Amino acid sequence: MLTMLALNPSQVVAFDELIDELWGEAPLKNTRNALQANVRRMRKSLAELGFADGEDGLIRTVDNGYTLDVAEDALDAYRFLRLAERGASLVSREPHEAIGLLRRSLAMWRGPALLDVSDGPRCRAVALRLDEQRKSAREDLIQAQLQAGEAGVVVAELKQLLAQYPERERFSEQLMIALYRCGRQSEAVDIFHRTRKWLDDELGLKPSQRLHTLYQAILMQDPSLL
Secondary structure (H helix, E strand, O other): OHHHHHOOOOOEEEHHHHHHHHHOOOOOOOHHHHHHHHHHHHHHHHHHOOOOOOOOOOEEEEOOEEEEOOOHHHOHHHHHHHHHHHHHHOOOOOHHHHHHHHHHHHOOOOOOOOOOOOOOHHHHHHHHHHHHHHHHHHHHHHHHHHHOOOHHHHHHHHHHHHHHOOOOHHHHHHHHHHHHHOOOHHHHHHHHHHHHHHHHHHHOOOOOHHHHHHHHHHHOOOHHHO
16 A cells, blocks of 8 residues: 555545555455555554654545655655666767666666565556666666677676566667677677577567668678677
């Protein structure tokens, strides 16, 4: 319940939405009482942590629901998103600054998103979205490092990431570029063929046009890749 409120800071989360998230299709006999009991427990726990208690505390009751009275910047998920967004916007023109911002954003993670909450549909959807944005931030960080001339630094990490997420063609693309810039053209070509085979065997798909164009550029030793 606290997660639901935190995902909507300073906004009202309706009773019905909370009930659906907590108990789904098998609600309790008196769900309003159950919600009130949860709120009392949360307020007590927050008070023990030094936050204000009662109706004027962090959790406020409104006509049709509850609200967590905090700013977005008080929540690590929102701070991550803001830092990652700023970093991504600087990758091309200020790669060193982008590296710092993206590393700060990724350093905030301590495991999968919302790992210790119930598996309600809204929390699951947000967790998937946050994990996707975490992967995108890793891609942006590596792109910034490539822009900054750190091709040799990222090869080992990219191999690990590609083994973990073989469906993400951007990691394949970045690894091919990094290997090529390190003078390992044959390995870069091999990454393309391995990615193509995996996509075909596992998903019945062909590589994207972007990845195929990169493959052709590597074969032709296109000077723009350096």
